[in-house]
Amino acid sequence: MDTIIEVEGLKKSYKKRRSKEFVHAVDDVSFTVNRGEILGLLGPNGAGKTTTIKMICGLLIPDSGSIVINGINSRRKRLDALRHISAVLEGNRNLYWRLTVKENLDYFAGNRGLSRKEVRVQIEDLLKKFSLKEKQHELVNRLSRGMQQKLAIAVAMLADSEVILLDEPTLGLDVETGYEVRDLLRSIVKDDNRTIIISSHDMDVVQDLCNRTVIIDKGKIVTNDKVENLLRLFQVRAYTITLGGLLSDQQHQCLLQKFPQLEYTTDTIQSTLEIDLVKSEEIYDLFDVLKMENTFIESIDRSTINFEQIFMKIVKEGAEGCTG
Amino acid sequence: MHWLNLLKANTKKEYIELKRYLPNTLAMIVTFYAIFLGMFAGIQLIGDPSTQDINIQYAIVNYIFWFLAMMVMNNIGWEITNEAMRGTLEQLCMSPMGVWRIMVTRLISSTVLNFIVIVALLYVSMLTTGQWLNIDVLTILPILMLTLISMFGVGFMIAGISIVLKQVQAFLQILQFILAGLTFIPLSVAPMFAYLPFVKGVDLVRNVMIDGVTISHIGWESFLILGFNAIFYFALGLIIFFFCERIAMNKGLLAHY
Numbered sequence: 001m002d003t004i005i006e007v008e009g010l011k012k013s014y015k016k017r018r019s020k021e022f023v024h025a026v027d028d029v030s031f032t033v034n035r036g037e038i039l040g041l042l043g044p045n046g047a048g049k050t051t052t053i054k055m056i057c058g059l060l061i062p063d064s065g066s067i068v069i070n071g072i073n074s075r076r077k078r079l080d081a082l083r084h085i086s087a088v089l090e091g092n093r094n095l096y097w098r099l100t101v102k103e104n105l106d107y108f109a110g111n112r113g114l115s116r117k118e119v120r121v122q123i124e125d126l127l128k129k130f131s132l133k134e135k136q137h138e139l140v141n142r143l144s145r146g147m148q149q150k151l152a153i154a155v156a157m158l159a160d161s162e163v164i165l166l167d168e169p170t171l172g173l174d175v176e177t178g179y180e181v182r183d184l185l186r187s188i189v190k191d192d193n194r195t196i197i198i199s200s201h202d203m204d205v206v207q208d209l210c211n212r213t214v215i216i217d218k219g220k221i222v223t224n225d226k227v228e229n230l231l232r233l234f235q236v237r238a239y240t241i242t243l244g245g246l247l248s249d250q251q252h253q254c255l256l257q258k259f260p261q262l263e264y265t266t267d268t269i270q271s272t273l274e275i276d277l278v279k280s281e282e283i284y285d286l287f288d289v290l291k292m293e294n295t296f297i298e299s300i301d302r303s304t305i306n307f308e309q310i311f312m313k314i315v316k317e318g319a320e321g322c323t324g
Numbered sequence: 325m326h327w328l329n330l331l332k333a334n335t336k337k338e339y340i341e342l343k344r345y346l347p348n349t350l351a352m353i354v355t356f357y358a359i360f361l362g363m364f365a366g367i368q369l370i371g372d373p374s375t376q377d378i379n380i381q382y383a384i385v386n387y388i389f390w391f392l393a394m395m396v397m398n399n400i401g402w403e404i405t406n407e408a409m410r411g412t413l414e415q416l417c418m419s420p421m422g423v424w425r426i427m428v429t430r431l432i433s434s435t436v437l438n439f440i441v442i443v444a445l446l447y448v449s450m451l452t453t454g455q456w457l458n459i460d461v462l463t464i465l466p467i468l469m470l471t472l473i474s475m476f477g478v479g480f481m482i483a484g485i486s487i488v489l490k491q492v493q494a495f496l497q498i499l500q501f502i503l504a505g506l507t508f509i510p511l512s513v514a515p516m517f518a519y520l521p522f523v524k525g526v527d528l529v530r531n532v533m534i535d536g537v538t539i540s541h542i543g544w545e546s547f548l549i550l551g552f553n554a555i556f557y558f559a560l561g562l563i564i565f566f567f568c569e570r571i572a573m574n575k576g577l578l579a580h581y
């Protein structure tokens with residue numbers, strides 16, 4: 001597939017205030033982004049997502065490593081590389097609050113060297129697409145948070161860049177606006193052939209939107225895989241087994257030895273085992289233990305696991321056994 | 325072409341802000357006028373009556389240039405600080421045109437727009453005092469252009485410092501008085517000051533407006549100094565600005581929040 005961004009061995013540390021120590025915000029991160037995909041950049045607070053995004057945007061100079069955007073080395077030809085990207089950064093700080101919706105669009109287009117004539121049609125289309133047409137003469141500080149966010153995305157779209165980076169674009173939006181923004185982002189990729197890198201804490205958004213995710217924790221990449229692969233991988237491994245009776249003590253001990261994470265809950269006439277397998281073959285070991293006493297199995301269910309849980313597990317487990 | 329679009333966009337933005345915050349703009353003009361009235365009253369009360377006319381004429385020119393200097397150089401510092409706090413500076417820094425080009429066009433557009441205010445202030449103060457100065461546009465214009473270029477250079481230095489330092493407010497406030505000092509100093513007192521960014525230009529304009537000197541009477545050495553200052557300070561300003569931009573991009577200082 002066609003690569004549009006290549007990040008290689010990226011490192012960045014900040015000096016701690018009033019001390020000689022350094023925070024390794026990003027520590028040897030490498031990944032690539034394919035043209036036309038939506039890549040999710042995930043990680044807990046302080047993982048280094050914003051730092052990574054700002055380095056790709058040319059706002060932070062990496063301590064080491066390289067960033068190649070559309071074949072252009074962004075450290076050597078920063079301004080050329082910037083032609084191909086635009087970004088909506090964290091929070092609602094991307095716009096001029098004392099200018100109107102339309103004035104913001106005009107101004108930012110002009111600042112990239114585009115003429116009003118060149119962008120007039122596009123601005124009209126964006127205003128319509130983002131349902132901001134009636135608000136075009138409203139000052140930005142009078143818009144709702146959701147409208148501000150949509151406008152910020154529209155401004156990034158107007159830049160005519162192939163890649164758009166979004167740092168937590170759905171933060172602080174209500175459910176409905178959140179869905180609207182998701183739809184807009186999806187259509188941006190599909191209809192306008194853009195590539196999107198998105199950082200988010202909302203796993204729903206990620207599961208719904210992203211083709212692939214890079215999960216980082218403490219500045220290092222933990223996982224880099226397709227969302228569907230992660231879902232399948234974890235789905236296969238998580239089981240809920242309902243038994244038509246209770247386990248004997250011996251069985252229970254055996255199982256605990258083999259599967260320390262096992263959750264065993266009992267009822268008067270039945271019991272449930274919840275188990276996370278590391279390899280799917282391990283289910284046979286489980287059956288062997290049940291066979292010892294001919295325990296009656298009422299049902300076996302794959303636990304429905306959502307991306308949020310997967311994310312939590314990956315971050316907790318670290319890198320082991322989940323890279324694709 | 326890109327340059328032109330950039331200039332148009334930034335001129336429009338400066339204009340919108342001046343217009344939208346008209347009360348602020350007017351308050352600023354009134355304040356400046358009040359300061360001038362204060363100076364005028366001071367000269368009349370305590371000044372030597374025999375040199376009173378000339379003193380008033382000096383006061384007018386000095387104070388007009390002080391206003392210009394503030395508008396060109398101090399303003400850009402305030403703007404950068406504000407944008408860094410609001411977060412829009414990062415968006416500017418992502419423009420493929422380069423933030424320095426944006427700053428050049430902002431300096432030009434704010435100078436042009438404020439020039440209208442300055443001309444108005446000039447005429448109002450002449451009217452107030454009854455002292456009519458020699459407005460020889462053909463002589464003043466080239467001097468002014470070259471002087472403005474060196475002022476832009478200083479503007480870039482201030483912009484750079486404002487990016488790097490978070491608490492630049494105190495510095496900018498002190499700077500107002502330094503700028504006042506530099507515009508008020510007569511070169512005859514300290515000839516070496518001719519090589520400071522805009523002192524020579526202000527001095528020449530004083531010669532034109534007060535003593536009626538014409539362009540043919542101004543020696544080529546004077547223009548040489550002006551030209552040298554323009555190139556030197558503009559280049560120095562850009563170098564310092566790029567240096568500060570690099571520091572900011574290394575340390576993550578483009579957003580001050």
Ligand SMILES: Nc1ncnc2c1ncn2[C@@H]1O[C@H](COP(=O)(O)OP(=O)(O)OP(=O)(O)O)[C@@H](O)[C@H]1O
Nearest residue numbers: 014023025044045046047048049050051052575576
């Ligand atoms: N300008 C800065 N100066 C000093 N340290 C910083 C700076 N910016 C970030 N850091 C530190 O670098 C680390 C990574 O921060 P970063 O903002 O990249 O995390 P993040 O993944 O975006 O987190 P969040 O989910 O909270 O937005 C954190 O420990 C943070 O404290």
Ligand SMILES: [Mg+2]
Nearest residue numbers: 049050090167
């Ligand atoms: Mg962040």
